Amino acid sequence: MTKIKVLVLSIFTLAAAGVVLFVVISKRPPQYYVRRGIAFGTNVQIAYATKKGNAKVVVDAMFDELERLNEIFNPYVESSELYKLNHSNGKWKEVSPRLLNVIKYSLKFAKYTDDAFDPALGRVVVLWGFNTDDPEKWRLPSPKEISDALKHSGYKNVEIDGNKVRLLNGAWIDLGAIAKGYAVDVLLKMAKLNDPESTGYVDIGGDIGIIGPKYGNKPWKIGVRNPRGDMNDSIAYVYLYKGTIATSGDYERFIIRNGKRYYHIFNPRTGYSPDNFEAITTISTSGILSDAFGTAAMVGGFDKTKKWAKDLGTAYLIVNEKGKVIKSDLWKDYEEP
Ligand code: ADP
Ligand code: MG
Numbered sequence: 001m002t003k004i005k006v007l008v009l010s011i012f013t014l015a016a017a018g019v020v021l022f023v024v025i026s027k028r029p030p031q032y033y034v035r036r037g038i039a040f041g042t043n044v045q046i047a048y049a050t051k052k053g054n055a056k057v058v059v060d061a062m063f064d065e066l067e068r069l070n071e072i073f074n075p076y077v078e079s080s081e082l083y084k085l086n087h088s089n090g091k092w093k094e095v096s097p098r099l100l101n102v103i104k105y106s107l108k109f110a111k112y113t114d115d116a117f118d119p120a121l122g123r124v125v126v127l128w129g130f131n132t133d134d135p136e137k138w139r140l141p142s143p144k145e146i147s148d149a150l151k152h153s154g155y156k157n158v159e160i161d162g163n164k165v166r167l168l169n170g171a172w173i174d175l176g177a178i179a180k181g182y183a184v185d186v187l188l189k190m191a192k193l194n195d196p197e198s199t200g201y202v203d204i205g206g207d208i209g210i211i212g213p214k215y216g217n218k219p220w221k222i223g224v225r226n227p228r229g230d231m232n233d234s235i236a237y238v239y240l241y242k243g244t245i246a247t248s249g250d251y252e253r254f255i256i257r258n259g260k261r262y263y264h265i266f267n268p269r270t271g272y273s274p275d276n277f278e279a280i281t282t283i284s285t286s287g288i289l290s291d292a293f294g295t296a297a298m299v300g301g302f303d304k305t306k307k308w309a310k311d312l313g314t315a316y317l318i319v320n321e322k323g324k325v326i327k328s329d330l331w332k333d334y335e336e337p
Contacts, residue, residue: 042205122172181291248294249279
């Protein structure tokens with residue numbers, strides 16, 4: 001209804017004017033406050049609308065929270081809690097409840113996935129150089145370097161006693177495979193705590209969590225990138241009212257040597273990247289699970305992925321090593337708005 005029609009109605013039918021105006025006002029979509037920026041070592045975008053308080057204040061607080069999380073989970077800045085744990089020379093070290101919880105989750109997931117997932121591959125990650133944003137530093141290590149790094153890796157070197165953690169054999173924890181997903185969960189909680197009815201989404205480097213459906217109970221449309229295309233080349237779309245979605249792939253941080261692609265996810269048994277899939281996108285109710293799942297799936301391959309997904313209730317879209325798209329049955333439920 002146009003503004004003119006509202007005006008006309010309100011003049012000629014005064015009694016009904018309130019109703020008409022109400023309908024017009026309540027149908028006006030709330031303004032999404034959108035903020036983009038670099039946080040948590042990646043591109044972040046948050047869209048938020050609430051009738052309680054000021055959306056900007058909440059979103060700014062979310063960005064501040066990402067700074068704090070980075071100061072816990074980024075193992076490659078000297079000030080962070082995880083850096084200090086990694087450099088505690090095998091001594092017991094008290095850690096914060098958040099770091100402890102995420103480490104515990106990662107250890108459970110490592111066992112669950114028969115060691116496909118491993119939160120203590122820091123030495124391997126650093127050796128290949130994929131911890132840096134500078135592609136000049138990404139390199140193919142020698143087999144000897146890799147076998148040496150593996151001797152100082154693996155989650156079995158992580159011991160927990162109460163709120164203390166000890167790292168044996170010089171192992172380094174790297175939570176790069178789940179930290180973004182965990183951060184999604186933290187921000188969704190913040191949004192809901194402010195206002196359970198609030199709506200919007202958080203996108204932390206492609207790990208997306210839905211705060212609530214778009215005004216009018218409309219889903220958010222999310223594209224899945226073609227792993228061999230550019231940023232805007234989508235091979236599928238899903239429509240989400242809630243939940244989280246994350247992608248792992250071989251196309252973000254990679255090098256090609258002698259015609260072979262090496263990238264930033266590693267088979268913990270070999271120290272080399274697996275070649276099961278080009279990418280996998282996962283939908284689940286939890287950000288940390290969606291994130292962890294994809295990384296483990298890249299290593300575990302198709303049969304295990306299928307089994308884990310059934311067990312855990314996750315939906316997936318795989319682009320396999322031949323570029324073929326495989327969607328789980330659950331995934332198909334999200335393809336219609
Ligand atoms: P993205 O970096 O795009 O978020 P992932 O969620 O798959 O992709 O995380 C990849 C990161 O996980 C790597 O950069 C590394 O820090 C870590 N990692 C690599 N291999 C493994 C593995 N097998 N298990 C757990 N973490 C891993
Ligand atoms: Mg992951």
